[in-house]
Amino acid sequence: MKIQLLFPTGCLTFLFCCCTGKPDTSRPEASVAPDSIPAVQIPAPDTVPKPILIRKALLYDKHTLDDTYAYKDTTRRFQWDKIKAGLATVEKIRNLHAQWGILQNYRNRNGEAPLVRNFRRDSYKRVADTLGVERYQSVPLYLTTDTGVPELYGHDGSLVKYLGKPDTASRFAEIETVYTRGTWKVPDKYLRLIDDTVSFNKVIFVDRVNQNIATLEKSDTAWLVRSMNPATTGVHRPPYAQETPLGIFVIQEKKPRMIYLVDGSTATGGFAPYASRFSNGGYIHGVPVNAPRTGLIEFSPTLGTTPRSHMCVRNATSHAKFIYDWAPVNGALVFVFD
Numbered sequence: 001m002k003i004q005l006l007f008p009t010g011c012l013t014f015l016f017c018c019c020t021g022k023p024d025t026s027r028p029e030a031s032v033a034p035d036s037i038p039a040v041q042i043p044a045p046d047t048v049p050k051p052i053l054i055r056k057a058l059l060y061d062k063h064t065l066d067d068t069y070a071y072k073d074t075t076r077r078f079q080w081d082k083i084k085a086g087l088a089t090v091e092k093i094r095n096l097h098a099q100w101g102i103l104q105n106y107r108n109r110n111g112e113a114p115l116v117r118n119f120r121r122d123s124y125k126r127v128a129d130t131l132g133v134e135r136y137q138s139v140p141l142y143l144t145t146d147t148g149v150p151e152l153y154g155h156d157g158s159l160v161k162y163l164g165k166p167d168t169a170s171r172f173a174e175i176e177t178v179y180t181r182g183t184w185k186v187p188d189k190y191l192r193l194i195d196d197t198v199s200f201n202k203v204i205f206v207d208r209v210n211q212n213i214a215t216l217e218k219s220d221t222a223w224l225v226r227s228m229n230p231a232t233t234g235v236h237r238p239p240y241a242q243e244t245p246l247g248i249f250v251i252q253e254k255k256p257r258m259i260y261l262v263d264g265s266t267a268t269g270g271f272a273p274y275a276s277r278f279s280n281g282g283y284i285h286g287v288p289v290n291a292p293r294t295g296l297i298e299f300s301p302t303l304g305t306t307p308r309s310h311m312c313v314r315n316a317t318s319h320a321k322f323i324y325d326w327a328p329v330n331g332a333l334v335f336v337f338d
Contacts, residue, residue: 052084052091053222060227060322063299065212071304076210078228079337083205083214086335087223089178089248090200094218099162100194101175102250102330103139103154103186106280110189113140116150124239129153133245137280139190147172147185154186157249157279159333162193179247194250194330202332204251204284204323206313208233208244209338211304213284213315215323226326229319230304233336234282234311240264242311249278249334251327258283260310273317274324278334281310286317 058064068077093100104110116129127135133153140150154160154177161176163183172185201218213231216223233244240263258275259268272285273296287297299316302308313336315323326332 052087055222057224063229063316065228101160101162102192103158104192105139105156113138141184155245155279159248159250198331204334206336232303232314233307234309235307246336251276251332253277274320284313286320
């Protein structure tokens, strides 16, 4: 089966309004012609899509990064081309007025997913599908023509389009995945439907390559940049640490203090403040506080450097609190990209 990812390798060229605080109405708005936006996975609405407009109007202005900035002997940047492509997807989602849902199986609460048709097992006996999505905490995706054995796994927290059920007696629902193209069947117990009043007007973009994070909010005519900050994503260091997964996720729950364990034990290692969970055990959170310390830590020099977290997206603590207060559960999207 062919799987097409949301973000292609090609880049867009565009102008960007570099104001802060209130929008500068004297300057032209940034825009991208609709036909130059990379193909996305949601069918286009009947109406012609409008250009994606971005303005800076920061609500959080601590530790703010420039559009491009120095890192060691290189330059890092915010990939506004890919952010615009993501926002184009969000616009299409908003215009479809469809029923949306979230794949859910945090800590296998809804039952361990069955083995997929083709899987691999690593040296730590962890099972993953052919795309590298691990079985633990994931959701089985079945072909629409075969509900005997699942074909792939879907990440917990993934946004999906709900297509309905073949009949009321069926325990399977039909869905369309957003980050990768595909129509699947999934057991009801792994699917949470989102209230149809949700409009997805708040989006968080996490860049694994440049180790930064941006939050954007929809206004009447544009997407407003609310913060631009350094972040630290997950590192591949089995068997405990994992990469922050790529995809389009929904904020699922919040914890003022997310308790974590010492690797390989049941001992409490400390806590991460203002944690917003979006996939599996992946949270957007503040600087970790190792036990026995109890006071909050505002910033770490490792933020924005190299991946080192356990799947989570580490932020300055005050920025994590901003997201904690700003992004609604089941109503804010998280894009993780390279």
